[in-house]
Amino acid sequence: MPLRTVLLIVVIVPSVTFTPLLASGMRQLFTQWQAEQAQMDLATTVVGRPSIDLFFALDQERQVTARVLAGPRSQAGPGSAARQSLAEQREATDEAVRAFRPLTALDVANGQVGLTAAISRTVRGLDLLEQQRRAVDEGSSGSRQAFDYYSGVVESGLGVLTALSHTDEGQVNTASQPLVDLLWIIDLLGREDALLARGWETGRLTKTEYGLATEAIGTRNHLMHARVVPALTGEETRYAKLTDGEAWRAMTAVEGRLTLAAGNADGDQLRLRDDSATWRSSTETVATQLRELLSLRFEHVTEIGYGHANMIFTVFVSISTVGLLALGLVVLTSWRLTAVLRRRITHLRQEAHELQERLPDVVARLRRGEDVDADAEVPMITPTGDELGELGHALNLARRSAVRTAVRQAEQHRGFQRMLQRIARRTQILIGLQLKKLDELEHKHEDPEVLEGLFDLDHLTARLRRYEENLVILGGGQPQRRWRKPVRLLAILRAAQSEVQDYRRISIDVEGEPWIAERAVGSLIHVLAELMENATTFSKPLTPVEVRAAAVGRGVAVEIEDRGLGMEPEQYAAVNALLQSPPQLDVLTHADDVRLGLYVVARLAANLGLQVEMRASAFGGTRVVVLLQEPLIVDRPPAAPEPAERPEEAPQEAATATATTAANTEPGSEASEAGPAREDGALPTRSRGRAMASVTAQAGSPGPEQGPAGPQDHGGAAAPYARRPLPQRVRQASLAEELKAPVDTDDRDQEGRAARDQPRRSGATIGAFQRQSRKRRADDDAAPPRPGGSPEPTTPTTEDR
Structure with a gap:
């Protein structure tokens, strides 16, 4: 598209895009404010207040019901004080239930997640309230059954309050957590009071009731010390020492004596000391203090929640106003600057197009190894005093630096490759000299231990030669080993x-x-x-x-x-x-x-x-x-004619056979017997400790290819060529009869194990054998061919390279 069209699009598209974005942002802020406002209304008045009233009413009815069931029948009649107190509490509970039940039809679309399910669960529990009350009045419900029912309904109510604390604002959630913990502390204290009501009357508790009571004590102390007290702020801090007050100490003292009751077990019953008066006075004081602290925390959460909602509404109004003004300013200013930007951008585009045509050519010339002058190849862009001029100047510096860096790296790379190749070539010369020297030493020495070390050095040198060739190849060269x-x-x-x-x-x-x-x-x-x-x-x-x-x-x-x-x-x-x-x-x-x-x-x-x-x-x-x-x-x-064997080379063959090791055998085998080169081209192999067998054997013993008459004399006319086996060493064959010691089976086994425990011959002995074979063929070039004219297999040798 033309540049003018592009600039118009640059103006129109942001404007058109900014409008729905602004509208979306305004709508999101309004929705968030509306949701937080609704959630705070639910938490404070619509659902929160009826839920807290129901919670305290059910908690109080649980305690009074437990006292009535724990007392004697004579004191639990219709006209007794306990029954009268229970009836009054039931009326208060019924009033709280009537206020809570309409919440099931409440529209909580903007409310907290899980609130509807928590309300429904609580209402289902309240449906069984009248049935439970009749069971208590008729005496068909025991203390444990009533305790479990009221505790379950109270816990459902706590679920509603917990759901109310999970709003969309993190600060409100954080501040609401101690509020929920305080409600749980009050519930645990009520559970403990309901459990101990029977114990104070009868002086005994079952082990199950004792376990529930001690569990409530431990959970309540953890919530109070670990979660509520550290979160207190402002006026709430005066309750930070609530646990150090006289009432709390008296209550914990009674609980301490209760925990010691485990040692006074009588079967399934635990005997209790009658501390009902101390417990009643201390728990009432503590409950009053906890309710005061709960009220302060509720006010604190309400202040945070409504404050944040009001802040969102203020931001919504401000952003809406500023956004509309900005939208108009963007449209007007962009339209005015279009002409100026069009002219400047056209100039920069032309410069960039020139750079686009020049840089690939420079890089290609560098790859071909040509010398490149960075200053001559990169023309300067005329700078101006504004930002676009600074951009042009930066473009000058950037492309000149890029060309110079490419030239310098190319020169360094080529120089390093040349240096690497020179070093590797010189090292290869030294490795060749080392191989030649090792070859001479292998021909010179016949001691097996010396040959063992020479073969290992030969193998290491062959590997080193390959590593040096790696350097040559990585440096851009090619291996120098050649075959003809x-x-x-x-x-x-x-x-x-x-x-x-x-x-x-x-x-x-x-x-x-x-x-x-x-x-x-x-x-x-x-x-x-x-x-x-x-x-x-x-x-x-x-x-x-x-x-x-x-x-x-x-x-x-x-x-x-x-x-x-x-x-x-x-x-x-x-x-x-x-x-x-x-x-x-x-x-x-x-x-x-x-x-x-x-x-x-x-x-x-x-x-x-x-x-x-x-x-x-x-x-x-x-x-x-x-x-x-x-x-x-x-x-x-085509195979070369096979040369005839010369008698004077037999000692040399013996030395060659001695230099051949198990490296020519299949992997994993201990040793294999040495022999002449076979017709299929396989390299000869030998066994450890048997290289001199043919040397020490009887001179007239025929070889496998000599026939019964032994080798023919080569002193006269040329005799047909006959390949003899490589020499093999036999233990004690070179000793006189008087010096030979008997060798039993155990000695042979120990000798075999010792040979296996020694380091194996190096694989480089293949090279030693090949060098001896090459020397033999070179000396036999003038000899007559062997009968049948079968070709001799060719193996890669250094002389062919």
């Missing part, structure tokens, strides 16, 4: 397994014999190692991690499944979104993020075209599915 030939997927999975700390828990199962293109080997090893590490880290120790690979319709799928706690569906969705579209990661802002490994996986997967998805596992953990697309799957490369 395709590699079998099983070898890639084992290479990834060797870079995991808890590799023994990982089991690998590959269907078929898929081969991976050389360009994807290094990155795929890194991705699989990160996912295997994640699976072992976030699952309980000793639980297996299963890795399965099989051909599917669009390539090869690798599944990594753990048995951990898994994640929530929202977390799976967030992780999969990250893996599908890796963000431009700023390492500085994500330094504390525990998902840096997922960022690495996401980047490598995006570069290779891998599809990585995390799902919930049937075991309760997480299953990761890595889909290798068909361009990454290649055919098996």
Whole structure:
């Protein structure tokens, strides 16, 4: 719409909107004043006064009825003083009931919530009053029955007074609470008096009556000390020491002796001391004081309620007057300023439009790595002396600061990435030298304990190399490990397994014999190692991690499944979104993020075209599915001819077999027997303590592939190649017969347990075995092929990188 139309709408819409809002506010204030006025009328005169009169009348009739029923029959005749007092009280009660009954037809639409239900409940109780009186006169109603009836009706009346105290004004509710508590105190005192009336006459109380009396005493003291006395204000404070008065002390002294009556139990009866005179005089004085305090509190609540209602009415009149005047002023002033604002806003709009066209271009150039001059790219808006001019000046400062900040952050980010890559590259050089040195030491030493430590260092170094590659990837670079030939997927999975700390828990199962293109080997090893590490880290120790690979319709799928706690569906969705579209990661802002490994996986997967998805596992953990697309799957490369074995390399093979550990076995197995490389490409394995068996055995013992005649002599003509098994160590095989000690079954068991208790060989020994295998193949390149020409399986090696 045109700007003029917009400004007109800006003028008209607030005016039109303000009018109903003002009317609504005025109506709300009027309704609130009307409701509070009606509620105060109900609480003070219409319902409150009849309810209080009924409450005191029923309380007094309960006490007189209890005295009549507790006295002897001879003194309870029609002409007795007790009966005369009861008849007078009944007339007063009837008058209060007649004043209360019309309240059932009262319209309390603006009244307190629950008031109608409380009035109806009280009236239903009053309907049984005549029946209860006849039962008392005829002697068919006992003291307990009369007590329960009158207490129930009085409690219903208290419900009406409690409902009246719940108004729409919080100050009135707060001030009314002590008023209701005082009524409950008077009721509890009346209950106690009615219960003790029989006790003073007979000198005994039942245990049930004693329990009701002591409960009333405890509740009354709590309400008085904890809720009424702390809330007293103004003239009410003179009753703050009511509990310290002579009458209250006398009453509590009688109650104290009453509580001691529990020790004078005679079956179901408790003997009481005759304190009726003291009790009567003290309770009458206390009741009078409580009624005086109740009257003061009632006046205080009335003053607060009507005062607040009058204040709302004053606010209603004031807001109505001011609102109408403001409405007229807003319409007139807005119409006059429309022309001025239209011209100024048009100018600012043009400046903002220019900024809108320029800033995206600046940001795009920064992303491309170009240098940007913030002062030249952001033109100044000519400032003026009013508020809109100050807005233009602030806009100048804001957009110049934004461009400068973007330029500075981009330069810092690029500089940090370059520094991170340089540091990581230099560290990778040192790690390569360390691996080379460890390789030399593994060839040099044959002591199992020394090799144990070297293998552990080799494993730690391999993991450290992966962590350094993480830094390179997070810094925007790519891994430097390269292969010149395709590699079998099983070898890639084992290479990834060797870079995991808890590799023994990982089991690998590959269907078929898929081969991976050389360009994807290094990155795929890194991705699989990160996912295997994640699976072992976030699952309980000793639980297996299963890795399965099989051909599917669009390539090869690798599944990594753990048995951990898994994640929530929202977390799976967030992780999969990250893996599908890796963000431009700023390492500085994500330094504390525990998902840096997922960022690495996401980047490598995006570069290779891998599809990585995390799902919930049937075991309760997480299953990761890595889909290798068909361009990454290649055919098996042609095998090189198998070289013949040279006799002088047999010692070297023995050393190589010694360096091979249980890291090449299935996870969870203690050890497996070492052997030559099999036709299916699986890596050889060996048992702990058996690496030198072939060295110490008889020289003429045939191997599994030599046949009964043993190996042929290579000193003359070239003999056909025959693969011999790796050496195996046999306990005490190198000792003379005189030095050998008998080994029984218990020693073997203890030896096996000791071997199991020792630290296991590190998974990095796979690398040691691979290096020895590569050296063997390099030395045998000139040797004649072995019979049958079966291809030798290829495993990922550092020489192929």
